[in-house]
Amino acid sequence: MFLQVVVLAAAFAVSPQQSGPAKTTNPAMVEFEDRLKDYLKLRKKAEAAAPPMNKKKDDPQSIVAHERALSSAIRAWRMNAAEGDIFTPAVQKVLVAAIARELSPKRGTRGRTAREMILGEGNPRHPESKSRIVLAVNAKYPDHAPLSTVPPSVLLKLPQLPEGLEYRFVGRHLILFDLKANLIVDIVRNAIR
Amino acid sequence: MQKHSASLIAIILVTALIGHGQTAKPPIKTDSLKFAVIGDNGTGSKEEYQIAEQMVRARQQYPFAFVLMLGDNLYGSDSPKEFVKKFEKPYKGLLDLGIKFYAALGNHDDPARQISYEKFNMGGKKYYTFKPRNGVRFFALDSNYMDRKQLEWLETELKNSGSEWKIVYFHHPIYSSGEKHGSNVELRSTLEPVLVKYGVDVVLAGHEHFYERIKPQKGIHYFILGSSGKLRRGNIGTTGLTAKGFDQDNAFMLADIEGDRMSFQVMTRSGKTVDAGNITRAEKTRQVAAPR
Numbered sequence: 001m002f003l004q005v006v007v008l009a010a011a012f013a014v015s016p017q018q019s020g021p022a023k024t025t026n027p028a029m030v031e032f033e034d035r036l037k038d039y040l041k042l043r044k045k046a047e048a049a050a051p052p053m054n055k056k057k058d059d060p061q062s063i064v065a066h067e068r069a070l071s072s073a074i075r076a077w078r079m080n081a082a083e084g085d086i087f088t089p090a091v092q093k094v095l096v097a098a099i100a101r102e103l104s105p106k107r108g109t110r111g112r113t114a115r116e117m118i119l120g121e122g123n124p125r126h127p128e129s130k131s132r133i134v135l136a137v138n139a140k141y142p143d144h145a146p147l148s149t150v151p152p153s154v155l156l157k158l159p160q161l162p163e164g165l166e167y168r169f170v171g172r173h174l175i176l177f178d179l180k181a182n183l184i185v186d187i188v189r190n191a192i193r
Numbered sequence: 194m195q196k197h198s199a200s201l202i203a204i205i206l207v208t209a210l211i212g213h214g215q216t217a218k219p220p221i222k223t224d225s226l227k228f229a230v231i232g233d234n235g236t237g238s239k240e241e242y243q244i245a246e247q248m249v250r251a252r253q254q255y256p257f258a259f260v261l262m263l264g265d266n267l268y269g270s271d272s273p274k275e276f277v278k279k280f281e282k283p284y285k286g287l288l289d290l291g292i293k294f295y296a297a298l299g300n301h302d303d304p305a306r307q308i309s310y311e312k313f314n315m316g317g318k319k320y321y322t323f324k325p326r327n328g329v330r331f332f333a334l335d336s337n338y339m340d341r342k343q344l345e346w347l348e349t350e351l352k353n354s355g356s357e358w359k360i361v362y363f364h365h366p367i368y369s370s371g372e373k374h375g376s377n378v379e380l381r382s383t384l385e386p387v388l389v390k391y392g393v394d395v396v397l398a399g400h401e402h403f404y405e406r407i408k409p410q411k412g413i414h415y416f417i418l419g420s421s422g423k424l425r426r427g428n429i430g431t432t433g434l435t436a437k438g439f440d441q442d443n444a445f446m447l448a449d450i451e452g453d454r455m456s457f458q459v460m461t462r463s464g465k466t467v468d469a470g471n472i473t474r475a476e477k478t479r480q481v482a483a484p485r
Binding site: 109 | 269270271272273276277300301303304305306309310336337338339340341342344365377378379380382383384
């Protein structure tokens with residue numbers, strides 16, 4: 001099983017110098033990409049239904065109103081969404097293994113710094129920026145809560161996400177975050193072990 | 194060199210006069226590119242307002258055209274009223290003059306809201322580039338989320354940039370003497386090879402709540418300016434990296450590019466100059482003149 005995970009993760013381990021993300025042939029990861037595409041289709045529909053932002057975007061009210069309408073529409077469309085719908089168990093194993101490798105003490109200072117970047121100030125569960133977050137699919141990411149920083153070494157080893165979706169951390173949990181809707185789309189619990 | 198030194202002395206003298214509330218003549222050079230830099234400013238605190246007021250005063254003598262923001266533009270909530278309290282009100286004096294702000298994202302910023310906010314001039318992007326005039330290009334990066342897509346974008350943009358000056362700015366410093374955070378070696382190992390390869394001249398970062406000018410590293414000049422709202426007093430440690438550090442008061446920077454020379458000057462909220470100098474841009478021999 002360990003070998004399988006290493007092979008799966010290696011399919012996405014692309015150096016920044018390479019011209020583009022590797023195409024995966026692994027069925028679990030192909031399915032992951034399909035589920036992400038499905039989510040984006042749904043978001044596109046939700047976006048079309050949301051009130052447009054003012055043409056002159058100097059009014060934060062209109063930006064926030066658009067975001068809220070978008071998240072409400074997505075929530076309604078994904079009423080029955082559950083943890084693991086996108087981050088399926090097979091995908092979770094790949095992500096957790098890739099993260100573990102990058103944060104490993106064996107990587108010395110880089111590993112330590114990467115861990116500190118994720119869990120340090122900026123992580124909403126860090127004592128200095130502690131914020132109440134409902135960790136659930138479809139939950140709104142609170143206005144006042146900071147977004148964790150994700151180190152490049154980790155991002156370069158995780159499958160590339162489409163525009164507008166990001167990996168972020170809440171404490172040790174990895175979330176799939178919809179930037180435009182300010183919404184938690186899926187969760188990998190205890191992704192940092 | 195003599196001409197440049199004279200210009201710098203003029204700027205410092207002018208600032209000293211501003212600090213004492215006296216009138217002064219503006220610097221002689223009117224055709225150089227002048228800009229200001231702030232970082233970790235979005236607190237809504239008295240200190241942020243005082244820095245902003247000092248910037249308005251400085252601009253009367255030193256007419257900078259735009260302001261770079263190094264992240265943590267809005268601490269806490271990014272609700273509409275916070276945009277007003279922590280940005281529109283403190284910088285009203287500059288916004289009313291038509292001064293543009295170009296923001297980079299910090300770890301306390303809400304990316305979606307800030308990239309859409311017209312007054313941050315991010316064009317809906319978390320990372321972007323702009324060229325205020327021929328020969329100078331700025332690159333704003335999102336160091337919170339340096340993924341493959343962004344790195345490839347940066348490589349392409351740097352490669353395609355025919356500009357003489359390449360100035361890159363982002364939130365997390367890759368060289369720092371901060372006791373709180375220190376150098377971000379993780380980010381450095383990914384980013385520095387690209388910056389060096391494509392001949393970046395200057396890197397500006399925030400995150401550490403003080404001012405630090407780092408001794409040039411691999412031909413690049415690094416500045417940290419994360420004290421335009423926040424301040425972490427006495428936080429600069431001994432690392433051997435520091436060319437000049439200041440952690441006793443809030444600060445902002447004024448900069449001026451003309452030809453191969455960039456002058457910089459760092460001022461406190463009371464108008465005191467805490468660092469100033471020149472960077473001379475040359476293909477092989479880049480150096481910072483000692484502050485006066």
